[in-house]
Amino acid sequence: MLGSDIYIMCPVTGTLDKKKIKHLKDLDLYCDFMHETSMYECEKSFANTITRSPLGKVKISYMSDEYDNASVEWIDALCVLTYQEKSELGILVFIVPLCSRDDTQIGDIVFSGHLRIDDSEKIYDLNSYIRTLKLLSCGKEKIIYTNSLALKSVEQIGYLLAGETAGSEHIDYRIRDQKLEELSSNNIAMYDFYELYASTNSIVYLVNGFSDNYLNNLEIEALLIYICEIAVLQNAAIGRINGQIVDELMQNSNISTSKTLKLQVEFGKTILLWDNKIYNYYMSQQLSNSIVSAFETDKLLEEYERNSEHIEQIASLKSAISADIEGKVLNILAFAISIGELVQLIKQLVAYYQGHTYALGASGISVAILLLLALIIKRNRKNRNKGI
Secondary structure: OOOOEEEEEEEEEOOOHHHHHHHOOOHHHHHHHHHHHHHEEOHHHHOEEEEEEEEEEEEEEEOOOOOOOOOOOEEEEEHHHHHHOOOHHHHEEEEEEEEEOOOOHHHHHOOOOOOOOEEEHHHHHHHHHHHHEEEEEEEOOOEEEEEEEOOOOHHHHHHHHHHHOOOOOOOOOOOHHHHHHHHOHHHHHHHHEEEEEOOEEEEEEOOOOOOOOHHHHHHHHHHHHHHHHHHHHHHHHHHHHHHHHHHHHOOOOOOOOHHHHHHHHHHOOOHHOOOOOOOOHHHHHHHHHHHHHHHHHHHHHHHHHHHHHHHHHHHHHHHHHHHHHHHHHHHHHHHHHHHHHHHHHHHHHHHHHHHOOOOOOOOHHHHHHHHHHHHHHHHHHHHHHHOO
């Protein structure tokens, strides 16, 4: 029985430590073939914004779902970083060609947060390993499973889409979910030589011509991988800005309009990812639309829009309240100074009628004080808008 080709995609942000790049023949072939595919399927100006860097071989953990007590085996994997420099967004991809282990258990390991990586120097959990590359996680992992159409099992598809093991040692159960049953029967393929099933977690790609030669399989997998790359980068863009907005709301009591503008500008750098005209072919665009829909990117965008509107409202209210307070302070001071001026004027009139000279230049002093106060308030307002 043929094992599946498995691609574990982890959205990240940051700037890769170039010292981590490790060239291997299979990885270089993968990177070159993916680039050729992107140049064929998309506008070249867009395709060239996304690069792939080989990061060498690692081992990933495999164990039963009794995680705390399970013995760990290790599976060889290749590691690649797909990266868009302008947005500083990427995808850490673990590739397991022709995996002989239970696909559903690998999904369970990844989505339950039990994935471990051995880079031959140390064993890390996923987030710690990502940090060794000078990157940060910014979204939920996705998995692509590819296998032969001849091995199709509707029940297996359901567990893969759910991201749960079909052979639990922890509890005896079978999934019974109407939505999942619908997804397991909803073939979103664009051509007749394969079947394709998708959920928010996973893509199951069952294809005629799947073989025990990984590089041959890559030829029929590359387009799907590329479309998923763009969809995951979109999710990474939303995940990053949502995380930043939540951090601002939770940790920073001095939210400014300039800070909210900075967040929007950073998100704007991802605009090319959202262009629905980047694909050269209609069927590629339709497949992309189906996968983006399965990943529920629209719901992530709605969450971003709610968070964005909320933080903008807070910044605007803080700015309005501060401006109102400053206006009232100026009015009070101006009133106080005007009273002082009136007193001085009365004194001068009394002194005049009594034949005395009495002139202190009170009006000039008052104007100077008002100007100084106005400058101080203007400076505070400028600092507040900068988020200081």
